[in-house]
Amino acid sequence: MKEKFKQMMEVIHLSEKLKYELRHSWLSNGRQESVAEHTWRLSLMAMLVGPHLEREVDTLKLLKMTIIHDLVEAEAGDIPAFDTQNDQQAKELKEQNEEQAILNIRELVSGEQGAEWYHLWHEFEAKETYEAKVANALDKLEAQIQHNEADIDTWLPIEYDMSYMLGRHTQFSPVLDQLKDVIEEEADKKIRQSTRSG
Structure with a gap:
């Protein structure tokens, strides 16, 4: 078992990179957000919102997906969506780097668990299952x-x-659409206040 724990430590050490891999978002105290901080709050949101969804959701699967989805950024880095939005070459490079990263992670975790993480990451990316759609919507929210x-x-x-x-990410769920409305209203208020004061 000691060898297995040493292997687990490699994964844990890899995940530490997410604590200092910075996102394009900033915190209310003026510090830039790390990927790990985003992932933690996304997981909290999944726990809070999950019981209120109009359909039953596999909570464990949803949580695994939210935790695993950005793990590739420990190797591939965080690239904001708007950086690849109108750049097909950049989008393809991002996809290649992330695919290589999840392959490496599958090997590192190994066995059935490595295969599960690999499939969960791809499920999240495909946005076809209910859990993947919920995870993706919450990620954007x-x-x-x-x-x-x-x-x-x-x-x-x-x-x-x-x-x-945000509606393009939540339109499949009336509950998430309502949450989106609350978040958009906050954004709209912030934008209007900055326009008035500027």
């Missing part, structure tokens, strides 16, 4: 919540528009 909490001076011009595009 958490990012907007963080933007709403940050100083608006940290927002990029594209992020003003993106504040009103």
